[in-house]
Amino acid sequence: MLTWIALVIVVVMLVAAVLVLTLRSFVAAVAATAVVGLALSVLYVLLQAPDVAMTEAAVGAGLSGVILALALRRLGLWQLDDGDAVVLKPASGRAGAGGDADA
Amino acid sequence: MIPLSLETVSYAGAIGLVVIGGLGLVICNHLFRMLLALAMAESGANLLLVLTGFRDGAIAPIIGYGPAGAPLVDPLPQVLVLTAIVIGVGVQALAVAVLVRVYRSYGTLDMRELRRRMEGEIAAAAGIAAPGSAQAPLGQRPLPPVPDYELVRRSAPVRERGA
Amino acid sequence: MPMRDIASLVFSAGLLFLLLVIGAELALGHPDMRVGAEYLRVAGPELGAANIVTAILAGYRGFDTLGELSILFAAATAASLVLGHRRADARRDPPGGLVLSAGADLLFPLLLVVGIFIVVHGHLTPGGGFQGGVILAAAFFVALLANPARTLNHALLGWIEGLAGAAFILIGLWALVEDGHFLTPLLPLGTMGELVSAGTLPLLSVAIGLKVGAELAGLLAHLADTEAPDR
Amino acid sequence: MTLYAITLNPLETAAFVLLGLALLLALVRLVLGPRAPDRVVASDTLTVITTTGIAGLALLFDNPLFLDVALVYGVLSFIAIVAIARAIDGTGESRGERDGADGDRS
Numbered sequence: 001m002l003t004w005i006a007l008v009i010v011v012v013m014l015v016a017a018v019l020v021l022t023l024r025s026f027v028a029a030v031a032a033t034a035v036v037g038l039a040l041s042v043l044y045v046l047l048q049a050p051d052v053a054m055t056e057a058a059v060g061a062g063l064s065g066v067i068l069a070l071a072l073r074r075l076g077l078w079q080l081d082d083g084d085a086v087v088l089k090p091a092s093g094r095a096g097a098g099g100d101a102d103a
Numbered sequence: 104m105i106p107l108s109l110e111t112v113s114y115a116g117a118i119g120l121v122v123i124g125g126l127g128l129v130i131c132n133h134l135f136r137m138l139l140a141l142a143m144a145e146s147g148a149n150l151l152l153v154l155t156g157f158r159d160g161a162i163a164p165i166i167g168y169g170p171a172g173a174p175l176v177d178p179l180p181q182v183l184v185l186t187a188i189v190i191g192v193g194v195q196a197l198a199v200a201v202l203v204r205v206y207r208s209y210g211t212l213d214m215r216e217l218r219r220r221m222e223g224e225i226a227a228a229a230g231i232a233a234p235g236s237a238q239a240p241l242g243q244r245p246l247p248p249v250p251d252y253e254l255v256r257r258s259a260p261v262r263e264r265g266a
Numbered sequence: 267m268p269m270r271d272i273a274s275l276v277f278s279a280g281l282l283f284l285l286l287v288i289g290a291e292l293a294l295g296h297p298d299m300r301v302g303a304e305y306l307r308v309a310g311p312e313l314g315a316a317n318i319v320t321a322i323l324a325g326y327r328g329f330d331t332l333g334e335l336s337i338l339f340a341a342a343t344a345a346s347l348v349l350g351h352r353r354a355d356a357r358r359d360p361p362g363g364l365v366l367s368a369g370a371d372l373l374f375p376l377l378l379v380v381g382i383f384i385v386v387h388g389h390l391t392p393g394g395g396f397q398g399g400v401i402l403a404a405a406f407f408v409a410l411l412a413n414p415a416r417t418l419n420h421a422l423l424g425w426i427e428g429l430a431g432a433a434f435i436l437i438g439l440w441a442l443v444e445d446g447h448f449l450t451p452l453l454p455l456g457t458m459g460e461l462v463s464a465g466t467l468p469l470l471s472v473a474i475g476l477k478v479g480a481e482l483a484g485l486l487a488h489l490a491d492t493e494a495p496d497r
Numbered sequence: 498m499t500l501y502a503i504t505l506n507p508l509e510t511a512a513f514v515l516l517g518l519a520l521l522l523a524l525v526r527l528v529l530g531p532r533a534p535d536r537v538v539a540s541d542t543l544t545v546i547t548t549t550g551i552a553g554l555a556l557l558f559d560n561p562l563f564l565d566v567a568l569v570y571g572v573l574s575f576i577a578i579v580a581i582a583r584a585i586d587g588t589g590e591s592r593g594e595r596d597g598a599d600g601d602r603s
Contacts (some may be wrong), residue, residue, distance in 0.1 A: 001505055001513070002109050005554075008517045010116035012524050012543070017123045020139050021131065025533040027585055031540035033139050034577055035527065036120070038547050040146055041570060043113055045554050045563055048163045048176045049153050050392035051319040052184050053551075053566045054384075058400040059192045060146065061544070062573025066407065066486065067192070068139070069580035071199040073359070073494045075135060075206050078584045110294035118285045122278050129274040155297060164318040165392070166310050168560050177302035178309075178318045185323060186334050189396050189478075193341035196485055200345035203492060362583065373572075380572060384565070392565055401569065404576050411576070411583060 006046050013039035026077040030068045037061040113154050120147030134205070134212040138198050145191050149184045156180035313451055315389040315464040323394065324470045328438065328449035331470075335431065335477060342485045349492050359414040359494065370412035377405030385475035389464040395474025402479035407486045418487040423480045430476035437466055437473070505557070512553060519546050537581055544574040 016035035023029045037060030044053035072078045124144025131137050156177030162169040164178040206212055209220050226232060299306075305322055315321040323331055361367070385398030410416055438449040445452065451465040462468075505513075523546060526539040548571040555563035 001510075003107060003112060005513065005517070005550075006109050006112045006116075007107075008520060010112055010119075012520060013116055014119045014123070015524060015528065017120055017143055019528065020143065021123065021127045021136065023536070025536075026135060027581065028530075028533040028536040029136065029139060030581055031533075031537045031578075032527065033142065034574070034581075035540050035543055036143060036146065038544055038570075038574070040150060041566070042547055042550060042554075043116065043150060044153060045551055045566060046109060047113060047153055047157045048161060048558075049156075049181045049184075050163050050165070050562050050566055051317070051394070051397075052149075052153055052181050052188070053563075054392050054397050054569050055185050055188050056146075056149075057566060057570035058397045058573050059188050061570065062404060062577050063192055063400050063482065063486075064142065064195060065574075065577030066404070066580040067196050067199055067489065069577065069584045070486070070489045071135070071202065072581075072584040074203050074489070074492050075212060076494075077135060077212075108294075111289065114289045114292075114294060115286065118282060118289065122282045122285075125281075126274060126278045129278075130271050154294065156299075156302065157294075158297060158299075162558070163392075163560065163562060164306065165562060166316045166318065168562055169558075175306050175318070177297055177299045178305055178322055179302045181319050182322045182327060185319065185396065186330065190334060190337055190341075193338045196489070197341045197345045197348075199489065200348040204348050204350075359583070366579070366583075377572060380568065384569065392562055393569075397569065401573065404573060408576060408579075411580060 002046060006043065009039050009042050009046070013043070026072055030065065030072060033068065034061055034065045037064065110154065110157060110159075113150065113157075117147045117150040117154060120144070120150065123147075132214045134202055134214065134217075138195070138202065141198075142191070142195060145187075149187055149191075152180045152184050152187075313464055313467065315467055317389055317391065317394075319392075320388050320394045320467065320471065321464070324388075324467050324474070325451050328470065331474065332434065332438070332449070335434070335474065338478065338481060339427075339431070342481045345485055346488050349488055352491055352493055361415065362412045367412045370408045373408050374405055377401055377408065381405055381475075381479070385472055386461070386468065388471035388475075389467045390461070395471045396478055398471075399475040399478030400482060402475065403482035403486060406479075406483045407490070410487060410490050414490060417491070418483060420484055420487070423484045423487075427477050427480040427484070430473045430480065434470060434473040434477070437469060441466070509553075509557070513550075513557075516546060516550050516553065520550075534585065537578065537585075541574075541578045544570070544578065548574070 013036055016032045016039065019032040020029050020036065023032060037056060040060060041053050041057045044050075044056055121144050124140045124142075124147060127140025128137055128144065131140060156179065158174060158176050161174040161176045164175045164181070202212065205217070209217055211217055211220065305326065306318060309315070309318045309321045309325070313321045313325045315325070362370075381398045381401035381404075383398075384393035384401060385395060388394030388398070406418060410418065441450040441452055442448045444450075449470075451467060520543065523539050523542040527536055527543065530536045530539055548567050551563060551567040551570060555561060555567065
């Protein structure tokens, strides 16, 4: 049973890790980083390490997300994407800024 | 055949995280994405360390919970990883501060663009033309520097006069 | 796709395969515990802390924790130094809406209580100085998130941080005078599982919590105070 | 498994299967979500499901210590998501320009 839970969590973690590299929008990449921290926290719980799980939850999901989100604004990376956000090769620059015209 | 168990699945996850993070560090051109990849590789290493302390059928290393006499997992890797996670977030904050500074100075975080601008700035300060790429087509490649003996001879007395 | 990317892809795939093959040979799940088994056997009776991880972190390896605190201090100081001061006429982020402001006011006491709980019960339940410190820093940062124009008192934060760090070292020096070893746990152990037990470990935990909390709150406030570029 | 074996009754099994399905559905939204706000909301959904999952694991291990992890996780992931949302909020064409213009004038 624990194996299957771990399998689902590892799949979520690796998919989110690949998304961090391939998403064009940096806002979404930071959200995917938070998902990686979340999956790691559950894995630490499964590995019977509540202290490490709590640290990862507080630092990896909370504090690190806050620092990166603050950095997004200060680095001018918060522009929203246009649509086709998954690219084959890691995107580098800023995407078009008119994505939220229909919001 | 590798058996499918909690340990092997976690091991695969840790290795995958390290490899994806390392790959991102090499392939990505954007400094912020490299920071994200670095954080992921670090997390994978932490998971690997915690995994080394895990024992089958053992419970969390806190006395007084669970059945009496049950084995406890190895607490030492957990302590080391606790330290590593907290230091990792300190490093991340410092890296973000440096990135803010770089962005303020050069207006970009793309590695190629950043290198071009920095080389342009250095070249402007040195008073020479900005160098081109070594991988450019044949006609646009920078020529190897030729020592200019005339310039050396002319500049030597100037330095003497200044001293 | 340039040659360099293909080469790094191939290299990563090879590394992945190699590590997976090594993993098939490892004795995962049956570790050879030498130091860890000794800690598990000795830590309970010697330090009186139910949480062995905290016992090792603050008791047996307190010196490492002191080094970690100084690394964190150096990182926070360097980040503040690199970020520099804010221009007086720089644009601020607009304040959050009603929901966020009300939610921040409601969340602040909850976060404070959770943080203090985690710090104080560090020797009994999972948690301790670092985790509780992070939660305390988050508690003070939420108000800033709702209204960016608000500022934290950096001088007060600096005082708290300095006094907490000094308290950690003073406890260590006290142990040096009393027992001959730096950071040896002192004081009667009490009964395991009660709040006041485990000697000086809770005091060290509180010192770590205050220091980390003040440091990270100052760092987050400084980062939030940095001016954002215009579009 | 020595002293510590885990057995699940059918109800708990069903609960965990449902949690796993919810996790995978939210993951699909994270991968497919056409725009960045969709992905941020998917990440928030994942954190809520995971908090529930950690509480369920505390039940499974019969160990109340893991509830502390769920508590800390639930509180702090909320703050992180709010911070990410604040990074997007107030910067678009609709509201941020107006507010910023007002701030500049005063």
